[in-house]
Amino acid sequence: MSDNATRAPLTMENIRRVPKVLLHDHLDGGLRPRTVIELADALGYRDLPTTDVAELSRWFRDAADSxxxxxxxxxxxxxxxxxxxxxxxxxxxxxxxxxxxxxxxxYAEVRYAPELFVERGLSLDAVVEAVQAGFAEGERRAAQQGKVIRMGTLLCAMRQHARAAEIAEIAVRYRDSGVAGFDIAGPEAGFPPTRNLDAFEYLRTNNAHFTIHAGEAFGLASIWEAIQHCGAERLGHGVRIVDDIKRDPDGTVHLGRLASYVRDRRIPLEICPSSNVQTGAAASIADHPIGLLADLRFRVTVNTDNRLMSGCSMSSEFATLADAFGYGWSDFQWFTINAMKSAFLDFDQRLDLINNVIKPGYAELV
Incomplete structure (x- = not known):
């Protein structure tokens, strides 16, 4: 897939310049270390391992490298x-x-589970409204810096709890206020997506969008249930679809029925390379299934997952993939357009961003 005949060097400065689209990013996984410390002080939270900014940043990365x-x-x-x-x-x-x-x-779709932020008495609705107010303020500040970004929100239900139907209803209630869709998150093993069939049925009945964390830590069964039983439009991670792909010694590749279905239906894979290495879903970036999946033209998207825990950004993920697989600007544009095509956003708005923001932004460098 690489395009080494690029006109602009693949520097971090240039990578930051090009337009990027992010579909899989957790709000509670992307805090600034200094903000964590200052909020802990304001709230009387005493459990932080350290109150030194640099040390805390390192602690999060080291603790996540498990x-x-x-x-x-x-x-x-x-x-x-x-x-x-x-x-x-x-x-x-x-x-x-x-x-x-x-x-x-x-364009970014940032997700979080409202149920995780009610320990001090906030209602689920108050959580959603506070985050939406913050996103609006962030868009305003970005515009003052000459940066245009559009935010969408994904509301998560924690798969080990029993509130998916309730969170799905909130996602539908706030879909005209910036909530783009729904997700289930948390530990996969022992908590299959089919535990939440009532929530997915409600969402489908209401023409609402949803993605499902699947194929990160568990495997093909998780992906199959998410798609065939629950009707997921996208797969959160989905990297274990590679378990249904076999390669002969001569390099011939054979796709199993599930892998073929995912590729043929263009079901987007929300792949988070650095996070996948941290959680053991991939041995290293060089060994990450994204290389094979991109070569086979699955609907691959590149994402950050948790910027604090992985110490990453979209730009650093692109740079890391360039080092591992020799990707260039046309590859980054392909990942970006894949993501924009897969966003939970109206078709005409997706097309507008692709034609008037993404393609012109890459044309300046390619």
């Missing part, structure tokens, strides 16, 4: 712990938009 999804998820106790007031949620959401816009992201 090779286990369950251990990785434990780091969220601290970020969620400081996001329990309206003021904190507004601040975190606004800073999220500023950081993404500064990295060249022009």
């Amino acid at each position: 090779g286990s999804l369950e251990s990785y998820l434990e780091t969220f106790a601290h970020t969620c712990g400081v996001m329990q007031t309206e003021e904190a949620l507004v601040r975190v959401a606004a800073e999220c938009v500023e950081d993404l816009a500064a990295d060249g992201v022009v």
Whole structure:
């Protein structure tokens, strides 16, 4: 897929300049370390491992480098712990938009589970409204810096709990106020997506969009259930679809029926390379299934997942993939257009961003 005959060098400065689209990013996984410390102080949260900004940044990355999804998820106790007031949620959401816009992201769908932020008495509706207010403030600040970004929200239900139907109803209720869709998140093993069939049936009945975390830590069964039983439009991660692809010694590739179905239906894969290495879904970036999946022209998108825990950005993910697979500007444009095509946004608005923002932005460098 690579295009080494590029006219502009693949520097981080240039990578930050090009338009990027982000579909899989967790609000509680992207806080600024300084913000975590300041919010902890304001809220009286005493459980942080350190109050030194640089040390805390390193701690999050080291703690997430466990090779286990369950251990990785434990780091969220601290970020969620400081996001329990309206003021904190507004601040975190606004800073999220500023950081993404500064990295060249022009459209982002950022997800979070409202049920994780009610420990101090906020209602689910109050959580959603605070985050939306923060996103609007972030868009305003970004515009002042000459950056145009559009935000969409995905509301998550935690698959180990029993509130999916309730969260799905909230997603539908706020879909005209910036909520683009629904997701289930949390540990895959032992909590199959079919536990939440009532929520997915409700969403389909109401013509609402949803993605499902599947094929990250578990495997093909998780992907099959998400698509065939639940009707997922996109797969959160989905990297284990590679388990249904076989390669002969001579290089011939054979797709199993599920892999063929995912590719033929153009079901988007929300792939998060650095995160996948941290959770053990891939051994290394060089060994990551994204190389094969992109070569086979699956609907691959590149995402950050949790920018704090992975110490990453969209630009750093692109740069890392360029080093591992020799990708160039046309590859990055392909990933970006894949993501924009797959966004939970009206068709005409997707087309407008592709034709009037993304393609012109890459044309300047290619």
